[in-house]
Amino acid sequence: MKRWSxxxxxxxxxALFLSACGGSGGGGGGxxxxxxxxxxxxxxQPPAATAPKFKLAISKTEDVPGTFGAAGTYEKISGTFTxxxxxxxxxxxxxxxxxxAPLNANGKVEYTSDFVLFKPKDMSKASGVxxxxxxxxxxxVNLDPYFASRGYVFLTAAWQGDVPAAAGKLTLNxxxxxxxxxxxxxxxxxxxxxxxxxxxxxxxxxxxPFNAAMQxxxxxxxxxxxxxYVLTRRINEGxxxxxxxxxxxxxxxxxxxxxxxxxxxETNVCLKDKWDPAYMYELxxxxxxxxxxxxxxxALRDMITFFHRDAxxxxxxxxxxxxxxxxxxxxxxxQCGNFMKTFVHLGFNEDRxxxxxxxxxxxxIAARQTNINMRFSIPGGGGGVRTDHTAxxxxxxxxxxxxxxxxxxxxxxxxxxxxxxSGTCPKLFIGFSGTEFYVLQGSPLLTDAWGTTDLVQxxxxxxxxxxxxxxxxxxxxLPGANAGALYATNANASVIPVVRALYQxxxxxxxNGTTPPDxxxxxxxxxxxxxxxxxxxxxxxxANYTGLVNTYSLLDWGPNYRPQDETGIAxxxxxxxxxxxxxxxxxxxxxxxxxxAGIRSLxxxxxxxxxxxxxxxxxxxxxDQAGLFGAYFPFVKTAAQRAGTxxxxxxxxERYTDQAGYVAAVTNAANDLVARxxxxxxxxxxxxxxxxxxxxxx
Numbered sequence: 001m002k003r004w005s006x007x008x009x010x011x012x013x014x015a016l017f018l019s020a021c022g023g024s025g026g027g028g029g030g031x032x033x034x035x036x037x038x039x040x041x042x043x044x045q046p047p048a049a050t051a052p053k054f055k056l057a058i059s060k061t062e063d064v065p066g067t068f069g070a071a072g073t074y075e076k077i078s079g080t081f082t083x084x085x086x087x088x089x090x091x092x093x094x095x096x097x098x099x100x101a102p103l104n105a106n107g108k109v110e111y112t113s114d115f116v117l118f119k120p121k122d123m124s125k126a127s128g129v130x131x132x133x134x135x136x137x138x139x140x141v142n143l144d145p146y147f148a149s150r151g152y153v154f155l156t157a158a159w160q161g162d163v164p165a166a167a168g169k170l171t172l173n174x175x176x177x178x179x180x181x182x183x184x185x186x187x188x189x190x191x192x193x194x195x196x197x198x199x200x201x202x203x204x205x206x207x208x209p210f211n212a213a214m215q216x217x218x219x220x221x222x223x224x225x226x227x228x229y230v231l232t233r234r235i236n237e238g239x240x241x242x243x244x245x246x247x248x249x250x251x252x253x254x255x256x257x258x259x260x261x262x263x264x265x266e267t268n269v270c271l272k273d274k275w276d277p278a279y280m281y282e283l284x285x286x287x288x289x290x291x292x293x294x295x296x297x298x299a300l301r302d303m304i305t306f307f308h309r310d311a312x313x314x315x316x317x318x319x320x321x322x323x324x325x326x327x328x329x330x331x332x333x334x335q336c337g338n339f340m341k342t343f344v345h346l347g348f349n350e351d352r353x354x355x356x357x358x359x360x361x362x363x364x365i366a367a368r369q370t371n372i373n374m375r376f377s378i379p380g381g382g383g384g385v386r387t388d389h390t391a392x393x394x395x396x397x398x399x400x401x402x403x404x405x406x407x408x409x410x411x412x413x414x415x416x417x418x419x420x421x422s423g424t425c426p427k428l429f430i431g432f433s434g435t436e437f438y439v440l441q442g443s444p445l446l447t448d449a450w451g452t453t454d455l456v457q458x459x460x461x462x463x464x465x466x467x468x469x470x471x472x473x474x475x476x477x478l479p480g481a482n483a484g485a486l487y488a489t490n491a492n493a494s495v496i497p498v499v500r501a502l503y504q505x506x507x508x509x510x511x512n513g514t515t516p517p518d519x520x521x522x523x524x525x526x527x528x529x530x531x532x533x534x535x536x537x538x539x540x541x542x543a544n545y546t547g548l549v550n551t552y553s554l555l556d557w558g559p560n561y562r563p564q565d566e567t568g569i570a571x572x573x574x575x576x577x578x579x580x581x582x583x584x585x586x587x588x589x590x591x592x593x594x595x596x597a598g599i600r601s602l603x604x605x606x607x608x609x610x611x612x613x614x615x616x617x618x619x620x621x622x623x624d625q626a627g628l629f630g631a632y633f634p635f636v637k638t639a640a641q642r643a644g645t646x647x648x649x650x651x652x653x654e655r656y657t658d659q660a661g662y663v664a665a666v667t668n669a670a671n672d673l674v675a676r677x678x679x680x681x682x683x684x685x686x687x688x689x690x691x692x693x694x695x696x697x698x
Contacts, residue, residue, distance in 0.1 A: 052084035052108055052352070053314035054306055064118060069149030071125045077117040077320055081157065083302045084108030085295060094346055095294040096373050096567055097177035100185070111295045113303060114170040115157035118143040119321055127151030128326035129507060132304060132358070134336035135170045137213065137380055138163035146500060150507075153321050157303055159296035159339060160372070160379045162206075162215040174295040177375070186220040188228060188573040189287035189376050192387055195275035201255045202268040203275060207283070209387050209627070210335070211380045217287035218266035222251045228286045231269070233279040236623045237389045241282065248272040278621060280387055284573060287376055294373035294567075297348045304328055304358065305351040327510050329360040330426075331503070334471065335380055337366025337430075338393070345369060345397060346565065347418035349426055360510040362429040362503060365471050367442035369396030369415075374561065375569045383440055385550045386624040390575055395555060395563030398444040400428070401458050408449040408554055408580050411564055416458055428461040429506050431499065432521075434587065434595065434613015435471035439625050441552040443585040446521055446529065451583020454523045463519045464502060465598030466495045467587070468611040470630030473499065477632045486616040487543065490630030491609060494602040497683035498673070505677055517677050522587040522597035529585045529597070538593050538648050540610065540633050548616065548625065552582040587613075592649050593633070599678050602687055605669040606662070608652060608696055609634035637697065652697055659695045666691040 057080045064074040086108055087098045101109040120126050130153045133141035141156040148154070158172035165171050177185055191207040205216035224231075225246045232241035254262025254270035262270040269283060308325045312318050332340035340363045343349065349357045371392035372379045381391040397414055399406065402421075404414030419425035436442035445463065446455055457463060466473070470490040477491035508514040522529035532547035556578055557563065558571030587595040593610035594600075603611060610633040615626040635652050636642045642651040656662040670687050673679035679687075 050106055052086055052302070053106065054084070054302060054310070055082040055315060056080075056306070056313040056317045056319070057082070058317075058320070063121075064143065066145075068120075068145060071120045071127075071148060071151040073121045074118050074143065074148060075121050077119070079115060079117075080112050081115055081299075081303050081306070082110065082112045083299055084110055085298045085302075089352065091347065091350060091352060092298060094373065094565070094567065095292065095298060096375055096377070096569075097185075097290060097292050098294070100177040100179065101175045101292045101295075102178070109175060109292065109295065111175075111299050112173045113158040113299045114172070115155060115303065116140055116170070117307075117320065118148070118154040120151060120153075123321065123324050125151055126153055126321070126324050128324065129153070129511065130155060130304075130307060130321070130325045130328045132156070132300070132328065132330045134159060134300075134330070134332040134339055136334060136336050137210075138166075138169035138171060140168055140170055147503065153307075153325065155303075155307060157300070159300050161291050161293045161296055162379065164213070164215050172296055172299060174291050174293060176289045177292050184220070184288050185290055185375070186286050186288045187290065187376055187569065188571060189217050189285055190573045191216075191283045191285075192391075193269060193275075193281040193283060194387060195277045195279075195281075197277055198274045200259065200271070200274050202253045202262060202265070202270040203281075205267045205269065205283075206378070208378075208381060208391070209384065210382045211378065214380055216267040217376055218289065219251050220286040220288040222264050222266065224249065224251060224285070226286070228284070230284045231281060233276075233281045235279055235621060237386045244271075244281075282574075290375045290377075293377040293379065296372055296379075297343055297346060300343060301348045301351055301357050305353075305355075327359045328357065329362070329506060329510060330358045331362050331364070332366065333364040334366065335370060337363035338368050338370040339372065339379070341366060341415055341430075342369040342372060342396065342566065344419055344426065344428070345415040345417075346373060346567070347422065349419050350422045350424040354422065354424075356424045356426065358426045360427040360429070360506045362431070362506055364431045364499070365433050365436060365473060366430065367432070367436040367440035367445065368393055368398070369566055371396075371566045373565070373567045377566075383550060384625065384627075385439070385548060386622065389550065390553070390555055392557075392566060392570070394441070394552065395557075396566045397564045399455060400445070400461050401455070404455070406449050406564075408582050409564070413564070416461070425458075425460055427506065427509050429502060429516075430461070430463045431502065432463065432465045432598075433469040433471050433473060433495075434467075434630055435469075435628050436613075437549070437584075437586045438614040439471070439550050439628060441550055441582070441584060443529065444552065444582050447524060447583065447585065449582050451531075451585050452524070454525055454529075457519055461519075462516055463521050465521045465587070465595075466492075466498060467595035467598035467600045468492055468604045468613070468630075469495045469601075470611075470613050470615075471628035480615070480618060480626075483615075483626060483629050484618060485626035485629050485631070486618045487631040487633065489615060489626075489632060490611045490613075491632040492601060492603040492611040492630075494604075494687065497679050497687070498599050498601045500683065501673075501678050501680050504680065520597070520599045522585075522595070524585075526597075528588045530588045532584070532586050535586060535589060537589055538591060538610075539646065540593065540649065541646055543631070543633055545614075546616070548614070548623070549584045549586065550625070552584055554578040554580040554582070592635075599673075601673070601678075602666060602669055605673075606665045607635070610649070656697060659697045662696055663688070663691045
C-alpha cells in the first residue's frame, strides 16, 4: 500500500474556514480545513431584519415522583422552543441549504423543537449544572436519579428533523429547501431495504438497519423507468449487485388485499416477487424536498444559550431556570454522541455572542460523526460490515486535535479545529466499547490513519475505553438466538458504575477544575492495540474468533460533498472507492480473552467469564457481526469440570477457591477502582454486597 505524509505541509490561510464548498469527495492534496458550504442566495429578503427572536411555550408542568437527596422534589416541564436563524450570520454559514430556506417576516429561518426540562421545584437547591441529554431518534431521556440528588437541571430537546411526531417522541420541525425560483429541489438518494421475513407486503422508506421509523424523502417521480432509478439485491456487501427490472418493482403500497403493482405511494416500495430475507436490497432513486436538517445544530446552540443566559423570551415568558445555571454539560449516547462530536466539529459550541455553549461534553459509545448537515441528510445512519457499510456518517473527521493529519485522505484538521480557532472548545470525554472497534471503525480516533503511531490527545480531552464491553452498555446477557447472534451476548453489566463515575469526573472538571484521570485506551506502543489477526484469543470450546471487522475505505461522493465535514451535496451515489483504506485495529486480550487495556470494570477485573466487543450473526450464508452485540463465554465452575474439556481458561474454583475468595477479589478490585476514580464509593459498596448475596461458588 502506498503511503505518504502531510507532516511537512504548510499551514494555509484561515480563510479556508469560510471558502465555498467544492472539495473532491476523496482527497485532493494539501492542507484543507472545513469551509462553510456555499449555496445560491435567495431571490429576495424582507427589509430591516432584526436580531433573532426566541419563543418559549410551556404546555405542561407535572411533579416527578419521589425525592432526590438534598435537591428534594423535581418537576417536569414540557413545551416547545421556537427559534430563528439568521442566514447572514457567519456562524450559521456552514448550515447546508440555509440560504434556500423560506424566511419569516423577520428575515430569518424558523425551527421549532420539542423539549422536556426537569428541575428542582425549589431552584435554590439547584447545583448550577444544566445537563443536556440528546434524545436518540426522538426518545425522551428522563432525569438521572443520582445526578438529580446532586441538584442538576436536566434538558432533553429535539435536534433531529426527521423524527415523526408520536407519543413519547421529541420532534424538530425544520423547513424544506427550495430552489431560488421556488421550484422543488431533487437529488440522488440511496436506501437499503432489509426484509426480515419473506413477504409480498411493501417495504417503507427510508429503510436501513437504524432508520426504519424515520420520515422518508419521497421519490420525485412514481415512474421508476426514468434515469436514476435502480433497485438491486445482494446477500453480502461485497457481492455483485443483481439488478431487479423496473417492471418488477414500483413505488407503491401492497399487501394481501392490494397485490403488485399495489397503490401508488411516494415512500413505499412494492416488489412483484416476495422480498427475500436472505438479501439486502439497495434502492437508488431521485428524491425531492430536502429538509434543512442542519438547523438542528443551531437549534441546540440557541436553546442551551437561552436556558443558560436569558431571563425571558421575546414575548416576556420567563425562563424557568433563569439565573440558576452556572455550567452546562452535554451528554450524547451512540447516535447522539456522534451528534455532539459533530456539533463541536462544525463550530456550534460558539454561541451568537462568541461564548461557549457547553463547558463539557460526554460523547458515549460514539466512534463517528452524525450526518446531519448535507442535502438529503440521514442523521440516523449506522455503519456495519454488511449494511450501511458505505452510508453517510462514515467519512467525518475522526481525530480530535486541530493538528490532526489524515494521510489517507491527505487532509489536516480534527474535530476541535474550529472551536480552537474561536476559543470555545469544551472539556471533552469520549467513552468507547469494544463494538466501536469491531463494528464502528473506532481506532482512527487513537492512531494515525495508517495505524502505525498512537495519537497524542488534546489537553482538554479524555478517551476512556471500557474493556470487554459492547455497544449496548450494561444490557444483561441474552441467549444468542434472542439477538440473532451466534453466541450468548456480552454480560459485562458492571460497566454502568464506571460510566457514572466518569460523569461525576467531568462535572468536577467543569465546575471545580479538578483534573480527571488520564485517558485509558489500548495503544500500539505497548501492543494492547493490534491488527485483528494479531488478537491472541484463547481456544474456547465452541467459540471461533475470525477477526471480522468493519473496514473503513476512502470514498468519493462527488465534487460538491465535503466528507470530512459530512457536509454538501452528494452526486456520486453509491460512492466510488478511491483505493485507500484506513487502518482498523482492535484491543489485545489476556489469556481469558478479556481486553487488557482500558478501564477493567468488575466483570473484567474479577471475571466469571470472557466478554467481547464482537459477536457474529447466526444467519446462514451471511457474513456480518451480530449488530451491536458482543459475546459472552462463561468459565466452568470447578477444576474437575474443566478437566473434562479443552477449555484453557481456569475454572472459578481455580481462580477464587471459594465464595469468600471471590468476594475478597471483588472487594479489592472495587476499592482499586474507587481509588483511581473509576467507581463511586456508593457503587463499590453495592457491588461488594451483591457479591456476598449472590454466590458463584460454595
